[in-house]
Amino acid sequence: MNTKVDNIAPAVKNQFERMIGSGCSFADARFYDEDSSQHIVLYDGNLESNNRGFERGIGVRVLKQGAWGFAATANLTAISACFDRALANAQAAAKLLGFPKDMGPAQPTKGQYRPPVEKDPFEIPLSEKLKFLKDIDTSLRDKTVAQRIVTANFQRRRIYYWNSEGTEIDRWVLNTFGSMMVMSPDKDGRNQRRSVELYSDGTGTRGYEWLTNPDWFAGHAERIKSELSEILAAESLPPGKRDVILLPGQGFLQVHETIGHALELDRILGYELSFAGGSHVRPEMIGTLRYGSEKLNCRAGVVENSAGTFGYDDEGSQQRDFMLIDKGVLVNVLSCRADLAEANAKAGKTVVKESGTAARASAFYRSPIDRMTNINIDPGQDGTLEDIIKDTKDGVVLDVPVSWSIGSNREHFHFGCEIAWEVKDGRRTKVYKNPTYQGHTLEFWGSLDKVGNRSTWRLHQVPNCGKGEPNQIMELGHGIPVMRFRNVQTGEKE
Amino acid sequence: MFEDRLRDLLISGRNQARKKGINAEFSFHREKSSLIRLGNSAVALSTHEELTRLDISVQQGRKVGSSSLTADITSSEQLQATLDQAAENCKAALGKDYEPIFGKVEETVDDSAGFDPELENFSPEAKTDLYAEVVKALKPKGKYDFSGSWSSGSTEMYYITTANDNEAYRRLTDSKFLMVLKEQNRKWELSVERTANKTGTFMADDVIAEFSSLLPIYEKNSGYKTKIGRQRVLFGPQAIAELLMLGIWGGFFGRFWEEKRAYTAKNKFGDKLFDASITITDDPTNPNVFGMPFDFSGKRRRPFVLVEKGLFKGLLYDSMAAAKYKKQPTGHDLSNTDFVLAPGNGPAGLEAGKKLAKNALYIPHLHYTHLPDPTKGMFTGSSRFNAMRLENGEFIAPLFSTRITDTSPSVFNNIVAVSSISVSQNESSTYSRRMPEAMSVPEYMLCDNVRITDVADSF
Numbered sequence: 001m002n003t004k005v006d007n008i009a010p011a012v013k014n015q016f017e018r019m020i021g022s023g024c025s026f027a028d029a030r031f032y033d034e035d036s037s038q039h040i041v042l043y044d045g046n047l048e049s050n051n052r053g054f055e056r057g058i059g060v061r062v063l064k065q066g067a068w069g070f071a072a073t074a075n076l077t078a079i080s081a082c083f084d085r086a087l088a089n090a091q092a093a094a095k096l097l098g099f100p101k102d103m104g105p106a107q108p109t110k111g112q113y114r115p116p117v118e119k120d121p122f123e124i125p126l127s128e129k130l131k132f133l134k135d136i137d138t139s140l141r142d143k144t145v146a147q148r149i150v151t152a153n154f155q156r157r158r159i160y161y162w163n164s165e166g167t168e169i170d171r172w173v174l175n176t177f178g179s180m181m182v183m184s185p186d187k188d189g190r191n192q193r194r195s196v197e198l199y200s201d202g203t204g205t206r207g208y209e210w211l212t213n214p215d216w217f218a219g220h221a222e223r224i225k226s227e228l229s230e231i232l233a234a235e236s237l238p239p240g241k242r243d244v245i246l247l248p249g250q251g252f253l254q255v256h257e258t259i260g261h262a263l264e265l266d267r268i269l270g271y272e273l274s275f276a277g278g279s280h281v282r283p284e285m286i287g288t289l290r291y292g293s294e295k296l297n298c299r300a301g302v303v304e305n306s307a308g309t310f311g312y313d314d315e316g317s318q319q320r321d322f323m324l325i326d327k328g329v330l331v332n333v334l335s336c337r338a339d340l341a342e343a344n345a346k347a348g349k350t351v352v353k354e355s356g357t358a359a360r361a362s363a364f365y366r367s368p369i370d371r372m373t374n375i376n377i378d379p380g381q382d383g384t385l386e387d388i389i390k391d392t393k394d395g396v397v398l399d400v401p402v403s404w405s406i407g408s409n410r411e412h413f414h415f416g417c418e419i420a421w422e423v424k425d426g427r428r429t430k431v432y433k434n435p436t437y438q439g440h441t442l443e444f445w446g447s448l449d450k451v452g453n454r455s456t457w458r459l460h461q462v463p464n465c466g467k468g469e470p471n472q473i474m475e476l477g478h479g480i481p482v483m484r485f486r487n488v489q490t491g492e493k494e
Numbered sequence: 495m496f497e498d499r500l501r502d503l504l505i506s507g508r509n510q511a512r513k514k515g516i517n518a519e520f521s522f523h524r525e526k527s528s529l530i531r532l533g534n535s536a537v538a539l540s541t542h543e544e545l546t547r548l549d550i551s552v553q554q555g556r557k558v559g560s561s562s563l564t565a566d567i568t569s570s571e572q573l574q575a576t577l578d579q580a581a582e583n584c585k586a587a588l589g590k591d592y593e594p595i596f597g598k599v600e601e602t603v604d605d606s607a608g609f610d611p612e613l614e615n616f617s618p619e620a621k622t623d624l625y626a627e628v629v630k631a632l633k634p635k636g637k638y639d640f641s642g643s644w645s646s647g648s649t650e651m652y653y654i655t656t657a658n659d660n661e662a663y664r665r666l667t668d669s670k671f672l673m674v675l676k677e678q679n680r681k682w683e684l685s686v687e688r689t690a691n692k693t694g695t696f697m698a699d700d701v702i703a704e705f706s707s708l709l710p711i712y713e714k715n716s717g718y719k720t721k722i723g724r725q726r727v728l729f730g731p732q733a734i735a736e737l738l739m740l741g742i743w744g745g746f747f748g749r750f751w752e753e754k755r756a757y758t759a760k761n762k763f764g765d766k767l768f769d770a771s772i773t774i775t776d777d778p779t780n781p782n783v784f785g786m787p788f789d790f791s792g793k794r795r796r797p798f799v800l801v802e803k804g805l806f807k808g809l810l811y812d813s814m815a816a817a818k819y820k821k822q823p824t825g826h827d828l829s830n831t832d833f834v835l836a837p838g839n840g841p842a843g844l845e846a847g848k849k850l851a852k853n854a855l856y857i858p859h860l861h862y863t864h865l866p867d868p869t870k871g872m873f874t875g876s877s878r879f880n881a882m883r884l885e886n887g888e889f890i891a892p893l894f895s896t897r898i899t900d901t902s903p904s905v906f907n908n909i910v911a912v913s914s915i916s917v918s919q920n921e922s923s924t925y926s927r928r929m930p931e932a933m934s935v936p937e938y939m940l941c942d943n944v945r946i947t948d949v950a951d952s953f
């Protein structure tokens with residue numbers, strides 16, 4: 001059988017009819033005609049990963065008697081059998097049914113999406129990419145540097161989505177990631193490092209041209225090298241309470257772990273409890289919970305050049321831009337269609353009106369779950385980084401996570417960073433190594449008192465967020481300004 | 495035995511590569527996986543995946559390139575395209591500053607001993623029925639909510655290279671069961687885990703009995719908040735496996751040792767690292783592990799000693815680290831190892847372990863672990879499921895969330911007793927491809943001077 005999309009589409013639609021005829025209330029399918037990846041790693045200048053990946057197949061879901069069944073296959077001549085599997089899975093699940101899943105009113109949609117790209121990375125010769133990365137590696141060489149790691153990662157996907165409501169979505173996904181890191185042992189023998197990952201100010205396009213723009217990647221090689229030597233000469237951050245200024249390179253993880261994950265509706269409803277964990281947020285808190293200070297404005301945003309922007313989610317809902325936290329108050333969460341009714345029933349009132357367009361799957365062989373998209377903090381009105389430093393009496397500026405430990409309900413956290421700059425009386429004074437800080441989520445966000453303006457706002461990507469069973473690795477984005485938090489516990493008592 | 499159609503296809507791929515003068519390694523992976531997820535005491539998701547994957551690596555001199563395919567691998571065109579892609583990547587590659595090692599199947603392996611056709615086709619209904627039985631028996635007894643997951647399936651792996659005509663084939667089934675009971679008001683959690691390689695190894699009654707044995711202590715007593723400082727801890731299987739993994743990560747990877755990033759970096763073989771009761775091996779012949787007979791450079795995997803009676807005996811070198819640092823590869827070009835912490839001389843049974851411990855914290859699970867300073871072997875992690883306070887050899891109260899921040903050398907040097915009975919601890923994940931992995935660990939390990947760094951007022 002010819003497995004081109006022209007043949008797959010009618011075959012899938014026939015199956016939808018058959019599934020609805022078998023008593024299903026909903027069915028959908030994602031056909032990945034192409035899921036290409038390229039992974040390049042230079043470790044101390046040696047090309048240790050030089051791989052091209054290609055995946056192709058179909059994943060289908062059916063909803064019967066309020067229970068989900070999922071099945072996936074790479075055998076595109078066996079689509080009917082794949083639907084049979086999904087149906088059998090749903091029937092088995094219905095034998096121990098909880099709150100019945102319900103897609104709500106039908107939302108038939110037809111759409112296309114293509115991300116903004118100038119140069120498709122898969123059209124660039126490997127030799128050109130390797131030369132570019134090797135030049136970065138060479139510039140990281142230094143007698144103070146013990147190990148160097150330079151990586152690039154590209155993804156290109158052609159995904160067709162259809163469902164039994166008549167929705168048809170045809171989209172491309174294209175993502176570009178890059179990272180560089182230098183490491184060395186300090187005088188105590190402890191490994192220290194300094195790194196940068198490909199980022200941006202949120203403007204521009206997300207093809208190969210992004211990686212080669214020196215502002216957002218290669219141009220930082222000299223800086224991380226010289227900052228590593230400062231770290232190696234530095235003392236450890238002494239413990240104490242002080243103000244903490246997070247650069248976007250650290251702020252993105254703070255948002256990811258203590259806002260993003262906590263606001264995933266499946267976690268809030270308890271469906272991730274035995275694996276990823278729960279949330280300190282309960283459904284009835286949506287609309288009223290004070291999550292942070294008045295300065296906190298957080299949204300699920302649509303940023304053109306980000307891995308968290310995908311046009312339509314894996315239920316065919318067009319990605320929306322909406323507030324999650326408005327002037328410190330929790331107003332919405334990350335959701336997909338099927339969990340809205342349960343959230344509202346558990347809250348005893350309508351707390352979520354429409355899908356948060358966050359249903360995302362990592363591959364054709366994984367079922368969509370609630371995922372972060374671009375979880376951004378809106379820029380504030382407190383000036384530049386220098387303005388915020390000038391206003392700080394006793395604090396530290398922190399950048400880039402090294403370690404993190406977060407409570408299973410995201411209610412408290414402990415982070416270690418690569419570097420700290422001490423701030424005394426409005427001036428950066430010196431560098432400290434081994435900086436850490438910790439806190440309780442709501443108290444910490446309540447202490448947010450300065451939010452930098454648009455000049456401080458940076459888009460960081462997360463290529464490897466893990467969640468779900470079977471496990472899924474997802475890519476997403478965070479647009480974050482410089483933020484200051486008051487009176488935070490920092491450093492470790494020996 | 496590997497299916498003829500696929501075997502012929504892959505061997506024809508090898509022949510084509512030889513004809514073109516290409517050095518190529520072919521690694522085939524096929525899985526049939528199914529998983530059900532329990533949430534809010536109901537089945538939240540039921541999945542089934544049938545996937546075939548082919549990884550080809552090509553090496554010419556110091557250049558290496560590879561290509562991976564996850565699709566329907568039934569046509570020689572598809573295989574040819576993947577081989578061409580790997581060859582093209584190799585051609586454009588940068589040469590390494592060392593001589594890479596090319597894969598070669600040491601001896602032909604054809605191993606289907608761990609395959610159970612019943613487990614391969616274990617139905618989602620059977621899983622749902624078992625979960626339903628446990629929920630039905632226990633849910634009326636308190637404000638309990640149940641969650642968990644149950645994955646089962648089969649994995650086939652086949653590896654050949656152009657270096658010789660040998661073939662390495664493995665087919666096995668595995669199952670990993672987890673069920674968590676959470677009390678909704680006080681928020682404590684109990685868990686029951688099971689590992690299996692065939693069906694019928696456990697029943698709902700066993701799970702109900704295990705929960706029931708834990709419930710009275712948790713129901714009748716309020717949480718125990720221990721003191722910060724060094725204390726005696728009785729570790730259970732999941733925590734021991736976690737400690738073992740953290741200890742191996744920080745200290746026994748050849749690359750990190752060579753780069754002086756391992757906590758063993760200043761040691762040489764023969765040095766005393768740990769207490770004499772500690773012996774650590776990677777042993778595919780142990781009955782508690784899934785036992786991978788070869789790795790993906792073609793090495794035959796045999797018992798490999800890392801620590802013997804406390805003495806430093808070995809480091810893990812995959813072929814990349816071995817080539818770079820001019821060492822022999824040790825059969826570790828794979829992600830699913832078979833680590834074994836040998837049983838000790840302690841009396842058999844948890845009851846005996848409790849009597850021996852007298853007053854201690856019982857921590858059978860460690861969660862949210864990470865390594866803040868790997869160069870010292872420092873790790874941190876928190877208690878979660880089934881943790882209790884022991885007094886005079888009896889459980890007296892459930893333990894509030896307790897954080898341990900210590901070093902691997904310190905924990906493995908402060909051994910009081912290690913049980914003489916071993917159990918299997920499933921460590922499989924479902925990221926990317928199915929890769930069954932288990933460890934064999936003693937059912938308990940009693941340690942003194944474990945550093946408690948944080949205690950919460952909640953579970």
Ligand SMILES: [Zn+2]
Pocket residue numbers: 256261464465466
């Ligand atoms: Zn994450």
